[in-house]
Amino acid sequence: MTEVSYKSLIAKEADIDKLYGATTNPEVVDIENLTIVKHKGSGTGKCLKSALEKATIQGNKQSRSCKPCGVKGYNSRKCLPLLNNSKVQSA
Numbered sequence: 001m002t003e004v005s006y007k008s009l010i011a012k013e014a015d016i017d018k019l020y021g022a023t024t025n026p027e028v029v030d031i032e033n034l035t036i037v038k039h040k041g042s043g044t045g046k047c048l049k050s051a052l053e054k055a056t057i058q059g060n061k062q063s064r065s066c067k068p069c070g071v072k073g074y075n076s077r078k079c080l081p082l083l084n085n086s087k088v089q090s091a
Contacts, residue, residue, distance in 0.1 A: 013025070049057075065072045066079045076082060 063072045064075050066074055066082075067076050068079055068082050071079075
């Protein structure tokens with residue numbers, strides 16, 4: 001019984017070979033390298049920055065300065081001398 005099923009398997013493979021024009025058991029297997037593909041969601045190519053790198057970039061930025069008094073670190077909206085003068089004048 002096993003010989004019959006084995007022979008029918010060989011007959012099926014021969015029929016497939018005739019139909020598609022290819023062999024089911026080739027002598028040499030030729031596989032070429034795949035082309036490199038970026039998959040969806042693989043990122044934008046930007047790497048995460050370390051805390052040191054963020055601090056270096058932040059340190060290189062020019063800090064704000066107040067135009068009325070010239071002190072660095074805030075702008076004219078938060079200027080204490082200017083706010084105090086406007087409160088005194090309005091009272």
